[in-house]
Amino acid sequence: MINEKQIGEYLYSTNKSKLKIDYIHHYLSEESYWAKNIPLEIVKQSIEGSLCFGIYHNHMQVGFARVITDYATFGYLADVFIDKDYRGQDLSKELIKFIMEQEVIKKLRRFMLATLDAHSLYAQFGFESLEGNKRLMGIKFFEEY
Numbered sequence: 001m002i003n004e005k006q007i008g009e010y011l012y013s014t015n016k017s018k019l020k021i022d023y024i025h026h027y028l029s030e031e032s033y034w035a036k037n038i039p040l041e042i043v044k045q046s047i048e049g050s051l052c053f054g055i056y057h058n059h060m061q062v063g064f065a066r067v068i069t070d071y072a073t074f075g076y077l078a079d080v081f082i083d084k085d086y087r088g089q090d091l092s093k094e095l096i097k098f099i100m101e102q103e104v105i106k107k108l109r110r111f112m113l114a115t116l117d118a119h120s121l122y123a124q125f126g127f128e129s130l131e132g133n134k135r136l137m138g139i140k141f142f143e144e145y
Helices: 021-031 040-048 091-100 119-123
Strands: 004-007 010-013 051-057 060-069 074-082 110-114 136-140
Touching: 010 091, 021 040, 021 060, 021 074, 051 091, 060 091, 074 091, 091 119, 119 136
Parallel strands: 074 110
Antiparallel strands: 004 010, 010 051, 051 060, 060 074, 110 136
């Protein structure tokens, strides 16, 4: 199911057909600290196997995130970024809020991520550092069914 939300001038969408694969690949392989030199084919394959989120301004993609999930119990948030020209406008906060609003995310038992420098962003949504690890964060929504 495709979900979209307009916030001001920005469209947040789960529609994979809107994703600009070359743009995503360029950012990940050239600008990110976690996926330097990642091949285009790997980016394409990772998108195919994930729940993806794009942010668009005037039909131009300005942000991205993906969730690796089994759509039932577990999810892992990955490859979150906002174009450097669009930072400082709370787009990352709105993106995480949009992700957390998705029904598939709400029913997960565990949702995790790794970050080097964005702990305060994710903490606003309930993520906590995992014991003994400064990078990994997670939310354990419930213990049992």
